[in-house]
Amino acid sequence: MSTINPSDQPAPLVQPSPNPRPRRTLSAGKEFRRWLAKWSRWLHIYLSMFGLAAILFFSATGITLNHPDWFFEEHLVQLEGKLPVAWLHVDGNPPNDWDGYDLSHEVDKLEVAEHLRAEHRLTGRLSDFLVFDDECEVTFEGPGYASTARISRESGEYTLDVTSNDLVTVMNDLHKGRHTGEVWSWVIDISAIIGVLVSLTGFVLIFFLRLRLKSALLVALAGTLALYAVYWVARG
Known part of the structure; x- marks a missing residue:
């Protein structure tokens, strides 16, 4: 006489709920x-x-x-040099809105600025280039850094002050x-x-x-x- 293994019997069918719960929809606010x-x-x-x-x-x-005052350290270096006088006396035409005081058109500003930058390895951006009857003043500035050259237009000789600060100042x-x-x-x-x-x-x-x-x-x-x-x- 054979015995029936319960595992061989088919699993009872799961009847679906006659009233399935409807899916909740959230309001617009929620x-x-x-x-x-x-x-x-x-x-x-x-x-x-x-x-x-x-x-x-x-x-x-x-x-x-x-x-x-907690963190501050400044280093000042003073340098000297000489530029070709021809760069400081060029026959440039004044701009239409010339005020009669700024003589920048009489100086080759590009040559002067690039020479100073290359000769002394200056960093920062050119922030000022002032030209007067007897001298020029050229300033490069960056974070925690400033260098100013004062140039004699008569002789081409100049002095350069390079100021650099510590990392905190930068x-x-x-x-x-x-x-x-x-x-x-x-x-x-x-x-x-x-x-x-x-x-x-x-x-x-x-x-x-x-x-x-x-x-x-x-x-x-x-x-x-x-x-x-x-x-x-x-x-x-």
Whole structure:
């Protein structure tokens, strides 16, 4: 007599529920809240990571800017040289809007500037080139750096003062955008925008932390009032 193995028996069919539960649809308001929470969290995390170096840099240099006496070291080097007199007396026509004082059209500014830069390995951008009756004054400037040449138009002889500062001063000038050019100006603007977005998305995320919403808003309000109070005290 054969025995029936229970495993050989067909599995009972699962009968579907006669009344399946309908899928819940979110209202427009709840759908928007879910979308806002998702994208606020995404932006907050990845913008923080992308702009981490910039935020750290501008935060640290904010301290060094506020206390310049803590970090400051300056090096001054004085040099001498001579330029061809012909570069300082050229027959150039004055511009149409000439004010009668700036004599730049009488000097070969390109030759003078490039010679100074190559001869003394000057860095920075040419920020000023002033020409007077008896002398010229040429200035190159960069973050934490300045060099000024005073040239006699009669003899071509000049003195050059090269001032360079320490790394902290360079970083402070970068923070202020001082003598940095258009590219670094874009870096400052983009960093500021990232900082604003990180702050705003962080504030938005507070409203999705229901258990801590009240305390978080109180702390945010206290910080705002403290900053406002310090402002009024600073005004004297």
